[in-house]
Amino acid sequence: MDNSQNISYQAGQAKGQAQEKSNQMMEQSSNAAPKKQCKQAGQQIKATAQGAADAVKNATGMNK
Numbered sequence: 001m002d003n004s005q006n007i008s009y010q011a012g013q014a015k016g017q018a019q020e021k022s023n024q025m026m027e028q029s030s031n032a033a034p035k036k037q038c039k040q041a042g043q044q045i046k047a048t049a050q051g052a053a054d055a056v057k058n059a060t061g062m063n064k
Helices: 003-028 035-060
Strands: none
Touching: 003 035
16 A cells, blocks of 8 residues: 555544444433534534645545
8 A cells, every 4th residue: 555545544544433433422411412513513624634635635636
């Protein structure tokens, strides 16, 4: 695996971990805060993870 593939793989791993953490946070806080706020926080984390993955793919030329 070359360096750009490795970076892309790591970006995908980071995205998946961020999404899983988002899901866990939403589950844990469902009773502590209004669901709308939890959903918004989860969507924001997911968007951040997606942006990070896309930035790495763009930088390595893998987003074709």
